[in-house]
Amino acid sequence: MAAPTTEALVDLLGMVAYGELSAFERMAADARLAPDLHRRAALSEMAAVEIANYGRLAARLTEIGADPDVAMTPYVGVVQAYHDSTEPKDWLEALTKAHVGDGVADDFFHEMAKLIEEPDRQLVLDVIHDKRYEEFAVTEIRAAIEADPKTRARLSMWARRLVGEVYSQATRVAGQRAALTTLIVTSGGDQAAVQALFRRITNAHSARMTALGLNN
Amino acid sequence: MAAPTTEALVDLLGMVAYGELSAFERMAADARLAPDLHRRAALSEMAAVEIANYGRLAARLTEIGADPDVAMTPYVGVVQAYHDSTEPKDWLEALTKAHVGDGVADDFFHEMAKLIEEPDRQLVLDVIHDKRYEEFAVTEIRAAIEADPKTRARLSMWARRLVGEVYSQATRVAGQRAALTTLIVTSGGDQAAVQALFRRITNAHSARMTALGLNN
Numbered sequence A, B: 001m002a003a004p005t006t007e008a009l010v011d012l013l014g015m016v017a018y019g020e021l022s023a024f025e026r027m028a029a030d031a032r033l034a035p036d037l038h039r040r041a042a043l044s045e046m047a048a049v050e051i052a053n054y055g056r057l058a059a060r061l062t063e064i065g066a067d068p069d070v071a072m073t074p075y076v077g078v079v080q081a082y083h084d085s086t087e088p089k090d091w092l093e094a095l096t097k098a099h100v101g102d103g104v105a106d107d108f109f110h111e112m113a114k115l116i117e118e119p120d121r122q123l124v125l126d127v128i129h130d131k132r133y134e135e136f137a138v139t140e141i142r143a144a145i146e147a148d149p150k151t152r153a154r155l156s157m158w159a160r161r162l163v164g165e166v167y168s169q170a171t172r173v174a175g176q177r178a179a180l181t182t183l184i185v186t187s188g189g190d191q192a193a194v195q196a197l198f199r200r201i202t203n204a205h206s207a208r209m210t211a212l213g214l215n216n
Helices: A006-033 A037-063 A068-085 A091-113 A120-127 A132-147 A150-176 A178-187 A191-212 B006-033 B037-063 B068-085 B091-113 B120-127 B132-147 B150-176 B178-187 B191-212
Strands: none
Touching (some): A006 A037, A006 A068, A006 A091, A006 A120, A006 B037, A037 A068, A037 A120, A037 A132, A037 B006, A037 B037, A068 A150, A068 B037, A091 A120, A091 A132, A091 A150, A091 A191, A132 A150, A132 A191, A150 A178, A150 A191, B006 B037, B006 B068, B006 B091, B006 B120, B037 B068, B037 B120, B037 B132, B091 B120, B091 B132, B091 B150, B091 B191, B132 B150, B132 B191, B150 B178, B150 B191, B178 B191
């Protein structure tokens, strides 16, 4: 397995850091859509976990001699484009977006973590490991589908749109970040390994949809 | 000095808790107005402190047998009315709003803390004690005024509007929360003590304006 270049590592940590910062902002904004104070506070508290994770990644980037702002900058445009094209209309769309979109991103980061060395591997695994939000989202979405079965079709369609947007923005990133793309392509050793990586991500997405009670 | 009733204590802790939850939301939203990633992350990290404070207050309310959501509910409308009537147009207005508006609220909470017993007194003092944000806001606003002196008149006017709105919403709360109002009116012992309390709040506001380089 090829060791990642420093450039690829900075690219990766910058991407995860910006992912955490954006997740904080999105969850904090989505909390305003919550139907009651209890859920509003719960989501706000979960958002705070993301910003603490961001802090760890920014500190690590600084430690390896990189400027966190510079490392994150390449991802600002694509994440903005993603959010602009997938503005949730209500609480359930917001939860589905966070769960499905962040789910795919987390699975990708998990695969990438396997390609880097310690202590960065563990750091990336740590920041994607918070499952509290996942359980919260699944419970809310399943309850909503049970209360109104028409919700299933609407949210299934929404989730399909979301994941399509995630993939198209990811393709944009792949075209722009050569070091990162090289890391993925060379690390597995051959084409089959790379295909297997993407198959794992796709399968995890299908499993998540099923767990939500949504059609894939 | 009259000891506060449980009702007054729940009113007060509910108000401070909702203040923290709202401060989190507002700072998280304002972070999007930041001119660069560094400031955006800094404000987001400060927002996370507010939600941690919220958690302490909610836990204490639960401990004394109150439902945090019920205790916070009376303040949702006035805080919303305040935010609706004072929507910042840009980063500097957002910072001024947070610093001036939260400043007055914090001074009021500080005065109220004196009227309650331990451990609630220390809890209220703890959650208003974070000065990181204050220094950040003062530095940013002073630098902006130095860079463009016209900013002074604009932000001075804005701050006057803000504090007027704070006072009018506070008056609405005073009319609605009898236990809390009774605590303030009876605690000082006489009318002069109550007037002194409000004079301290007004003086602190003037000092804050001067520190910002704004006209009062």
